Amino acid sequence: MHSESKPLGEFDLIQRFFKTGADQMRSNSDQTIALGIGDDCALLKPAPGEEIVITSDMLVEGRHFFMGANPALLGRKALAVNLSDLAAMGAKPLGFTLAIALPKADTAWLEAFSKGLFDIANQYSCPLIGGDTTAGPLTISITAFGSAPSGKAIRRSGAKAGDEIWLSGSVGDARLTLAALRQEINLSDNELKQIEHRMHDPVPRIELGIKLRSIASAALDISDGLLGDLKHILNQSQVGAEVFLDQLPKSASLQKQSETIQKQFAACGGDDYEICFTAPTEHRDAIDVISKELHLPITRIGRITANTGPTETLQLLNNGNLLSNTETAKLLKSFDHFAK
Numbered sequence: 001m002h003s004e005s006k007p008l009g010e011f012d013l014i015q016r017f018f019k020t021g022a023d024q025m026r027s028n029s030d031q032t033i034a035l036g037i038g039d040d041c042a043l044l045k046p047a048p049g050e051e052i053v054i055t056s057d058m059l060v061e062g063r064h065f066f067m068g069a070n071p072a073l074l075g076r077k078a079l080a081v082n083l084s085d086l087a088a089m090g091a092k093p094l095g096f097t098l099a100i101a102l103p104k105a106d107t108a109w110l111e112a113f114s115k116g117l118f119d120i121a122n123q124y125s126c127p128l129i130g131g132d133t134t135a136g137p138l139t140i141s142i143t144a145f146g147s148a149p150s151g152k153a154i155r156r157s158g159a160k161a162g163d164e165i166w167l168s169g170s171v172g173d174a175r176l177t178l179a180a181l182r183q184e185i186n187l188s189d190n191e192l193k194q195i196e197h198r199m200h201d202p203v204p205r206i207e208l209g210i211k212l213r214s215i216a217s218a219a220l221d222i223s224d225g226l227l228g229d230l231k232h233i234l235n236q237s238q239v240g241a242e243v244f245l246d247q248l249p250k251s252a253s254l255q256k257q258s259e260t261i262q263k264q265f266a267a268c269g270g271d272d273y274e275i276c277f278t279a280p281t282e283h284r285d286a287i288d289v290i291s292k293e294l295h296l297p298i299t300r301i302g303r304i305t306a307n308t309g310p311t312e313t314l315q316l317l318n319n320g321n322l323l324s325n326t327e328t329a330k331l332l333k334s335f336d337h338f339a340k
């Protein structure tokens with residue numbers, strides 16, 4: 001039993017808050033993790049014919065989350081945003097490592113954080129397989145490992161002119177929550193309660209990603225705002241796009257806001273963690289089936305066009321009317337990363 005007054009050493013800290021959870025999980029997981037915490041390195045053994053998919057994401061207090069943020073939600077979100085990247089590639093989670101800098105070894109904070117973290121880890125069968133702790137400004141860095149059948153991971157570079165652009169769930173609520181917390185917009189406590197989970201507790205679309213392996217020509221997760229992120233697909237695929245602004249899926253809460261706010265938050269608000277993907281038109285029915293199976297709305301929001309200029313062409317339409325360059329530039333300028 002640790003005395004609360006005695007400073008917690010690094011070894012004790014790992015043992016107490018992270019090793020037990022990791023061991024419990026590992027005993028339940030498949031044989032992919034040949035060796036987890038306790039050695040100098042972890043060993044991963046992918047199933048035959050599978051490729052390893054790797055992603056890293058770092059969260060810094062004061063930049064990616066507010067000072068004093070709820071540690072349980074932070075634990076959940078830190079892993080969820082990495083799993084969201086795996087989902088975007090169509091990967092199945094295998095395990096993750098955690099590097100964490102802590103200003104002090106606060107046992108109540110660590111207990112809540114590790115509980116949140118292991119709740120998500122268990123939910124997605126993604127055990128902790130290694131990591132490091134140090135003293136320093138609160139920083140959480142996770143590297144997640146997943147796998148996908150060789151050649152089946154969904155990249156950003158496969159979109160073709162004529163493909164349609166699709167989006168899971170709805171967009172804009174994380175940005176709306178941020179606006180309410182920053183008091184840029186007035187929301188009642190009740191309204192805030194209905195949407196704040198979209199910012200604090202994102203759901204990684206793992207099942208969707210796996211089902212899209214043989215359907216999507218390109219995909220990514222929306223972390224920095226739909227249009228900003230879509231541009232990565234356009235760049236990598238060397239194509240253009242038309243996006244139907246009036247078709248963007250929005251929650252009832254966002255639909256109560258002004259037209260301008262609705263458009264800006266849905267098109268450019270960050271932290272949504274939905275999957276945006278492109279697919280040939282022949283897959284419309286299959287996408288509809290996936291949407292029903294997962295009880296997850298998937299909305300067609302535009303189409304991929306041939307590139308006409310030296311850079312990718314992104315054209316925005318509202319009720320069939322093309323936005324002028326000035327209007328488009330104004331909308332894109334509203335891009336705003338959380339806590340910038």
Ligand SMILES: [Mg+2]
Nearest residue numbers: 085088221223
């Ligand atoms: Mg991403």
